[in-house]
Amino acid sequence: MFHLEEIKKVLQAEQKFRLRQALKAIYQQGIESWDELSVFSKDLREKLKKDISLEIKAKSYETSDKKTIKVVFDFGKNIEAVLMCHQGRNTVCVSTQIGCSMACDFCYSGKFGLERNLSEDEIILQVLYFNRLLKKENSRVSNVVFMGMGEPFANYNNVLGAIKILNDKELFNIGARHISVSTSGLVPGIKKLAKEKLQINLSVSLHASSDEVRDKIMPINKTYNIDTLLEATRNYIKQTRRRVMIEYVMLAGINDSPKDANELTKLLKEKLGDLFFVNIIKYNSTGEYESSPKNKIEVFKRILIDEGIDVVERYRFGKDIKAACGQLAKEENKK
C-alpha cells in the first residue's frame, strides 16, 4: 500500500505542483493506476509505477440489503471501516487505531488493548477505498464519522491531519459539517479541538448519568469524571457554537431505567444548556452485556423527548456482518 511520504520522495526532484497534481488525481479523481495520470510524462509515470503501488489491500463484506459494506484492511494487523448508504448519504465509519486503550467494558475493540495508532495515510485510505467503489456508480463518500475502532483523541495529530485532507476542496471535498469525531471522553482532546476553529461535529460517548455507573463501564471516567467531561463539552459548545451529540448506549439493567432517563435529562439540561442532542444507541451485544429490550428503549426515549430533549436513534446497520465496533477485524486477525 502506498504512503504519502513515498510519493513525496519520488516527486522531490520534480516541480512543486506535481505533488499537488498527484494528490488530486489519487484523492479527488480516485485513479487506481499511475497510467491514468495523463498530465505526467510517461517517464515519471513509469518511475511512480515502479516504486509505488496504488493498490489498497482489503477484503469487503456486504450485507444482504447492500446498504452496508464492511471492509477489513490489511495494515499489518487488520482494521475495519464501514460504508453505510442511508437517506441519500454515503457515510464511512473509520478506525483511528489498531485496538484501543480505553478499555470500555462493553466494547469489543477495548478488550485487547492498544496495538498502535494508525497513520494519517491509513485513516485516509479507508475513505479512499470506498470512494473508488462508489465512483463506479457515479457517487462518492459524503460523510465521515470517526466511530470505528480506536479513540480519535488518543491519536489527535493524525486524526486532525486526515480531517484536513478529507475537508480539502481539491482533494476529498467533504464538508466539515459532514465530518464527526466521537470521543469516549478524553477531555484534553475536546479542549484542543475547540481551538481548531473547524466546523466539524463532536460526539461524546457519555453512556451514564452518574459517576458510579460510568466508573464501572468506562475506566476513563476515573481520570475525567462526568462533571469535568460535561464542563469541557459546554466550553466546546460555547467556543464553536456547534451542536454536540451525546451518545448513550442502552445496556440492559445498567443504565436503561426510567430513573436513569430522568437523571440524564436533569444532568444534560443543567450542564450543557440547549445546544446538544442525544443519540440513543441500541447495544450490539458482544457477550458481557445484554442489549436493552425495545420497550425499555422506547420508555427511556419518551422521557427525554417529553422533557424537550432532541433524540435520535442510530439506525442499525449491518448486524449480519458484525458491524459492532471491532468485531469483524478481530475475527479476521484470529484466522
Ligand code: SAH
Ligand atoms: N472511542 C470513540 C469512538 C469509537 S466507538 C468513542 O468511544 O466515542 C463509537 C461508539 O460506539 C461509542 O459511543 C461506543 O461507546 C459505541 N460502542 C462500542 N461498542 C458498541 C457496541 N457493541 N454496540 C453499540 N455501540 C457500541
